[in-house]
Amino acid sequence: NAGVTQTPKFRVLKTGQSMTLLCAQDMNHEYMYWYRQDPGMGLRLIHYSVGEGTTAKGEVPDGYNVSRLKKQNFLLGLESAAPSQTSVYFCASSYVSPGLNTGELFFGEGSRLTVL
Amino acid sequence: QQPVQSPQAVILREGEDAVINCSSSKALYSVHWYRQKHGEAPVFLMILLKGGEQKGHDKISASFNEKKQQSSLYLTASQLSYSGTYFCGTVTQGGSEKLVFGKGMKLTVNP
Numbered sequence: 171n172a173g174v175t176q177t178p179k180f181r182v183l184k185t186g187q188s189m190t191l192l193c194a195q196d197m198n199h200e201y202m203y204w205y206r207q208d209p210g211m212g213l214r215l216i217h218y219s220v221g222e223g224t225t226a227k228g229e230v231p232d233g234y235n236v237s238r239l240k241k242q243n244f245l246l247g248l249e250s251a252a253p254s255q256t257s258v259y260f261c262a263s264s265y266v267s268p269g270l271n272t273g274e275l276f277f278g279e280g281s282r283l284t285v286l
Numbered sequence: 287q288q289p290v291q292s293p294q295a296v297i298l299r300e301g302e303d304a305v306i307n308c309s310s311s312k313a314l315y316s317v318h319w320y321r322q323k324h325g326e327a328p329v330f331l332m333i334l335l336k337g338g339e340q341k342g343h344d345k346i347s348a349s350f351n352e353k354k355q356q357s358s359l360y361l362t363a364s365q366l367s368y369s370g371t372y373f374c375g376t377v378t379q380g381g382s383e384k385l386v387f388g389k390g391m392k393l394t395v396n397p
Binding site for chain 1: 382384
């Protein structure tokens, strides 16, 4: 049982390049999230999805796009990467809403992105 | 809006206690607590729902004061394995799909 898998684990980009981070979960979870983690800033929510075909903006969505075409996958795209997007990106999923007693989030191992 | 955690960092000796606070300016629906070890993913500790409940397992417990929009995580008789960064995450009333995390509290437990 793989849980939440993120690919790639590491990536170096040049300013202006584009890339896509893939998050895949095999737990049949409805909710999926993308966070970025920067020193001293904690985990900041970029975008999230409450089910297949849905997406919504989080706290820091600018410069990112997402898609949830299949229930098990949540893609995070950077159309024109900027040095400010250098960060560690975490994907997470939950079976039910995090407002419920069983709404714990399961995290992937993270993807370290460097934009030069 | 991120919840505010305090303190930002604590250094303890094994066996000492610690309290981590989390507060929000918005009415809360639930509070989550996670621990992250260096270089690893955050790991779930517990969820507290509105209603002022308390929870705990082993020597880690938490409380949630719905009226004050605050939660506290209590670590008693700390162990070396408790070292890491602790994050609280909050779900606000009216935003039940979003879990927004604070900046974290770094705990170091020394022998």
